[in-house]
Amino acid sequence: MFNVEFLHVLREYEYKKIVKRFLLDARILEIGGGTGYQAKRLTEDGFIVDSIDIPNSNYAGQLEFPVQPYDGRNIPFPDDSFDVIFSSNVLEHVLDLPYLQAEMKRVLKPGGYCVHLMPTGTWRLWTNVAHYTEFFQKLFGLAPRLIPRGVSRYALSEVVFVLRLMVGTAKHYAIVPRHGETGNALSEIVTFSSRHWKKHFANQLFTMDEAIPVGLFYTGHMVLGPRLSLGTRQKLSKLLGSACVIYIVRPA
Incomplete structure (x- = not known):
């Protein structure tokens, strides 16, 4: 962060x-x-x-x-x-x-x-690794909330909300953003x-x-x-x- x-x-x-x-x-x-x-x-x-x-x-x-x-x-x-x-x-x-x-x-x-x-280039490499490490940390942090706290409509809606949040998080972290103005997160390992x-x-x-x-x-x-x-x-x-x-x- x-x-x-x-x-x-x-x-x-x-x-x-x-x-x-x-x-x-x-x-x-x-x-x-x-x-x-x-x-x-x-x-x-x-x-x-x-x-x-x-x-x-x-x-x-x-x-x-x-x-x-x-x-x-x-x-x-x-x-x-x-x-x-x-x-x-x-x-x-x-x-x-x-x-x-x-x-x-x-x-x-x-x-x-x-x-x-x-x-x-090594900063770029380890930043790529840290990107997905942060992604899995966020998923694991959300995972316990998938267990419903009862059978009420509210409890089930909370599970659906968390699932949507996890999908949104996955989309956000799917591609590592580039740091500079050209290339991508992989090519920057070379260009840096x-x-x-x-x-x-x-x-x-x-x-x-x-x-x-x-x-x-x-x-x-x-x-x-x-x-x-x-x-x-x-x-x-x-x-x-x-x-x-x-x-x-x-x-x-």
């Missing part, structure tokens, strides 16, 4: 990994700022930050930092404005990514670079892989400096949420794979 507070716990862990990749006194543009949590943290650490996001973002009503709305294509800043461009779980949601990346090159200063946090992104950046004339696994396991369904400690999630990442990778790229 989605939980903004737990999302911030994950983002704080990732932030501590990412902030080491920024130059001191850098002017940073964050694309896809969400609640503005990470932009706020960067500002607290002394960086100059501008954050932008589309106006109908899921986080539009939960802002912690002045995130500027933009059209999702044209970055509303002049050429050579930023030392670093930062995004967290954003690029996979951009339909015309080559256009936006051309915009990134335009607003980067000479010598500037990008820091992108991206979900991995480091190999795919390295090839993509090269095709868009970006040179890759680093690709660093964050070292934290979680899924899109936030399985167990805060009940599964960060320490345990670190250990699980060594067995099941890191949920995200940090890519550091610069215009070739």
Whole structure:
């Protein structure tokens, strides 16, 4: 179940990994700022930050930092404005990514670079598994209500209601929704892989400096949420794979 507070716990862990990749006194543009949590943290650490996001973002009503709305294509800043461009779980949601990346090159200063946090193919795989795990949990939770509490009309109508609820739940969970803008939940296992992104950046004339696994396991369904400690999630990442990778790229 989605939980903004737990999302911030994950983002704080990732932030501590990412902030080491920024130059001191850098002017940073964050694309896809969400609640503005990470932009706020960067500002607290002394960086100059501008954050932008589309106006109908899921986080539009939960802002912690002045995130500027933009059209999702044209970055509303002049050429050579930023030392670093930062995004967290954003690029996979951009339909015309080559256009936006051309915009990134335009607003980067000479010598500037990008820091992108991206979900991995293993995150996609385990999110698929968690999707159906959640489905069966809901079915098992409804199953005891199939036993009628008597022979009254009300008791029988309650059983019919639960059956309809179970059918509706099955329809809702039948197909795993894709996370990004293209493909499906299965093809994303490939398109979210480091190999795919390295090839993509090269095709868009970006040179890759680093690709660093964050070292934290979680899924899109936030399985167990805060009940599964960060320490345990670190250990699980060594067995099941890191949920995200940090890519550091610069215009070739």
